[in-house]
Amino acid sequence: MAIEWLAAYLVLGAFVGFFAGLLGVGGGGIMVPMLITLFAAQGFPAEQLVHLALGTSMAAIVLTSIASLRAHHRHGAVRWEIVRGVTPGVLLGTFSGTFFATRADSSSLALFFACFMVYVSLQMVLNIKPKPARELPGRVGLFATGSVIGGISSLVAIGGGTLSVPFMTWCNVRMQEAIGTSAAIGLPIALAGAAGYLLNGWHSQGLPTGSIGYVYLPALLLISLVSTFTAPFGARMAHRLPVPTLKKIFAGVLLLLSAKMLHTVLGG
Structure with missing residues (x-):
């Protein structure tokens, strides 16, 4: 691998880790379009660009989530009873969702991703925070909520932070605790998603050297190496x-x- 690709993945990892800790996001919004651009520049098969980016991003979020949740846990901001309630649904929804994603074409996935990022961006710019209107649901409600969050994730x-934080805020969970708990929920999402993309891409033909299923190991290792250190820094800077x-x-x-990603996938 050329030195410029090494540097690009390291810088991407630093950026992703910092914002994961700072804003309670997993980093996929940055990783996926950047990985698609980098993978395309490296000459990876066009029909596998989005799947490889999604799978690699999910795998990279694993270590980022661990670092972020540990930092928030030290601040006492993780509601573990909520984590336990939504995790079964999260695991089912996320793992099942990868089967749908890997059977969809790259253009459809790219369009869905871009539309979702518009929603995320508007949520941030307008500082949309649902007013606390109810209490947390019971076990069945948390399972169903986790399934939806996992499937979309x-x-x-x-x-899952862009979905779980508003949900918890709506259910009278303090914002700091919602962000910290979201960081913890991100771990089972990342684990189930990475496993699903790895399994679904296991027998795919034409994958680039260094891939296991739809997870590109060189990018995964370099991004994770740096993001693990910058996520706690971002949490402190919050x-x-x-x-x-x-x-x-x-x-x-x-x-x-997202616009660059659409140009790469649809215009390439």
Whole structure:
């Protein structure tokens, strides 16, 4: 692998880890369009670009989620009873979603991803926070919620924060606890998603050297190496930096990256 690809994956990992800790997001919104661009530049098969990006992103979120949830747990911001309630549904929804994603064509996945990123960006720019209107549901309700969050997360390779944080806020969970708990929920999402993309791509033909299923190992290792260190730093900076302003900048970056991804997939 050329030195410029090594550097690109390391920089991507640093950026992803920092914002995962700062904003409670898994980083897939950045990783997927960037990986698609990098994979295309490396000459990977066009029909597998999105699947490889989704699978690699999901796998990379595993270590990022661990680092982020540990940092939030040290601040006492993880509601573990919520994590236990939604995890079974999250595992089922995420793993099942990968089977649908790997059977969809790259163009459809790219369009769905871009539309979802528009929703995420508007949520950040407008600072949309649902008003607390009810209490947390029971075991069945948490299972169903986890299934929906996991299913959507598997299609866009996110840790679920853009869905789980508003849900918990709506259910009278304090924002700091919602973000910390979302970081913990991101771990089972990432594990189930990575396993699903690895399994579904196991017998795919023409995958680039260094891939296991739809997970490209060189990118995974380099991104994870750096993001593990920058995620706790981002979590600490959440208490010091102007997060609302950073969210608006982050939203703009997501939109630009999504537009670039669509150009690469649809225009390539």
